[in-house]
Amino acid sequence: xxNILAKAEPYLFLTPAFGILLVFLxxxxxxxxxxxxxxxxxxxxxxxxxxIGWKNFVDLFNDPNFYTSLKNTVLFxxxxxxxxxxxxxxxxxxxxxxxxxxxVLRAIFIIPWTISAVIVAFSFKFIFDYxxxxxxxxxxxxxxxxxxxLADPNIVIWSLVIANMWYGTPFTMLFITAGLLSIIPSIYExxxxxxxxxxRSFLHITLPLLKPFIVINLILITMWSVNFFDLxxxxxxxxxxxxxxxASLYMYRQAFEFGLLSKGAAAGxxxxxxxxxxxxxxxxxxRR
Amino acid sequence: MQKAIIRNNRVWFFAERTLIYALIAxxxxxxxAPLVWVFSTSFKRNEESISFPPKFLPENVTFDNYKFVxxxxxxxxxxxxxxxVSIGSTILSVTVSALGGYAFARFEFKxxxxxxxxxxxxxxxxxxxxxxIVHYAIRSRYAKFVIGFDTNFPxxxxxx
Numbered sequence: 001x002x003n004i005l006a007k008a009e010p011y012l013f014l015t016p017a018f019g020i021l022l023v024f025l026x027x028x029x030x031x032x033x034x035x036x037x038x039x040x041x042x043x044x045x046x047x048x049x050x051x052i053g054w055k056n057f058v059d060l061f062n063d064p065n066f067y068t069s070l071k072n073t074v075l076f077x078x079x080x081x082x083x084x085x086x087x088x089x090x091x092x093x094x095x096x097x098x099x100x101x102x103x104v105l106r107a108i109f110i111i112p113w114t115i116s117a118v119i120v121a122f123s124f125k126f127i128f129d130y131x132x133x134x135x136x137x138x139x140x141x142x143x144x145x146x147x148x149x150l151a152d153p154n155i156v157i158w159s160l161v162i163a164n165m166w167y168g169t170p171f172t173m174l175f176i177t178a179g180l181l182s183i184i185p186s187i188y189e190x191x192x193x194x195x196x197x198x199x200r201s202f203l204h205i206t207l208p209l210l211k212p213f214i215v216i217n218l219i220l221i222t223m224w225s226v227n228f229f230d231l232x233x234x235x236x237x238x239x240x241x242x243x244x245x246x247a248s249l250y251m252y253r254q255a256f257e258f259g260l261l262s263k264g265a266a267a268g269x270x271x272x273x274x275x276x277x278x279x280x281x282x283x284x285x286x287r288r
Numbered sequence: 289m290q291k292a293i294i295r296n297n298r299v300w301f302f303a304e305r306t307l308i309y310a311l312i313a314x315x316x317x318x319x320x321a322p323l324v325w326v327f328s329t330s331f332k333r334n335e336e337s338i339s340f341p342p343k344f345l346p347e348n349v350t351f352d353n354y355k356f357v358x359x360x361x362x363x364x365x366x367x368x369x370x371x372x373v374s375i376g377s378t379i380l381s382v383t384v385s386a387l388g389g390y391a392f393a394r395f396e397f398k399x400x401x402x403x404x405x406x407x408x409x410x411x412x413x414x415x416x417x418x419x420x421i422v423h424y425a426i427r428s429r430y431a432k433f434v435i436g437f438d439t440n441f442p443x444x445x446x447x448x
Contacts (some may be wrong), residue, residue, distance in 0.1 A: 007397075009391075010394075010395035010397045011391075011393065011397070013387045013388060013391035013395075014387070014391050016384045016387055016388070017384045017385065017387065017388035020380075020384055060320055081448055087315070090311070091313075092433040094308055094315075095312070097308050099308060099309070099312065105312065107320055108316065108319065108320065109315070109316075111320075111323065112322075112323075113320060123322055123325070123397070125328045126325075126326075126329070126337075127322060127325065132337075132342055133342070134325060134342050135380065137342050144345055144384050148319075166318070166319075166322065170421055208389070243290070
């Protein structure tokens with residue numbers, strides 16, 4: 001009897017966590033799959049949900065806007081991840097160079113990440129505004145043309161990337177700083193005695209030891225960028241037309257703006273598949 | 289000869305320090321400039337905040353905006369909502385994750401490795417799509433930290 005109890009003990013501790021996962025993640029996931037194979041929209045939601053097979057997915061892949069949104073997601077995620085990771089890494093490394101008041105500076109650098117994304121979006125909406133935005137004012141003062149940061153279909157996605165960079169970079173800084181602090185300083189002392197330059201010790205000591213941190217960090221910021229839609233929704237609403245609609249916002253707009261809930265569910269499912277495959281690729285890289 | 293090398297080292301040292309501090313200064317400016325802009329706008333009158341050319345400092349400092357927000361009954365309600373949501377979800381996620389984390393740290397059991405590798409990542413891939421924005425913020429800030437860090441945190445020295 002006591003033997004069984006001892007065996008079950010770890011699982012008992014895990015029961016609440018799995019309960020929450022079951023109710024808030026696994027059940028909605030299957031509910032989502034169920035909806036994506038039925039015809040559910042604002043019109044039919046109170047009637048019988050008709051089984052329509054793969055029609056939602058077929059509709060989705062026949063929608064040119066869906067391809068636009070996938071392209072936007074690729075641009076948005078690639079830009080965000082590259083900038084967030086590059087600048088965050090730079091910040092972390094700079095602040096680890098025995099800088100004065102590094103703690104205070106870290107605290108200041110972390111501020112953007114503690115702000116709600118909606119507030120960030122509103123602030124940048126003002127900064128990027130065509131008529132009274134500060135960026136266009138500065139451009140005008142230098143003698144350049146005003147830029148339609150949020151109105152030009154070719155530029156709008158990069159404006160969103162800039163806003164997301166400002167918002168998300170501190171996380172990378174924090175994460176990489178934690179990684180840097182975990183490296184025992186005596187390794188560097190040994191490297192100095194062996195005559196290694198700073199650059200070489202960064203390349204051959206810091207980076208390999210940081211690798212797990214870097215990979216986890218990349219997974220997190222990639223997924224957050226894929227799923228992110230607060231900025232787009234508040235700053236542009238996905239416009240002009242679909243120029244700044246990423247796949248996550250496409251899903252939201254289909255489901256709650258156009259009322260096509262099952263089409264949105266199908267798009268959400270595809271987004272999950274994208275996320276899982278991205279994570280899989282990164283984890284493979286980590287294991288290697 | 290010896291002196292020249294030492295002086296050369298010194299020059300390099302100062303060049304490097306200057307570069308580090310210059311880069312930090314640029315990053316610092318980029319970080320706080322939008323914050324300062326928002327802060328300064330909060331003291332402007334409505335017509336001034338959308339005037340062109342924009343002014344860095346408000347011409348007439350006004351506290352009307354703060355008065356408007358602070359006397360708005362909707363704000364009190366939404367602040368209470370924020371507290372309830374954030375405190376509630378923090379207590380819930382810390383309790384649940386602490387129990388789970390304890391199980392992982394204390395016991396050896398069959399499903400451990402399987403769960404450890406999939407637990408955190410599953411949470412990331414299908415999380416928070418159907419939730420409100422507030423919920424999104426809470427989940428991404430707290431729950432992920434607790435669950436993700438406790439069970440999936442990388443070990444750079446492979447001590448385990």
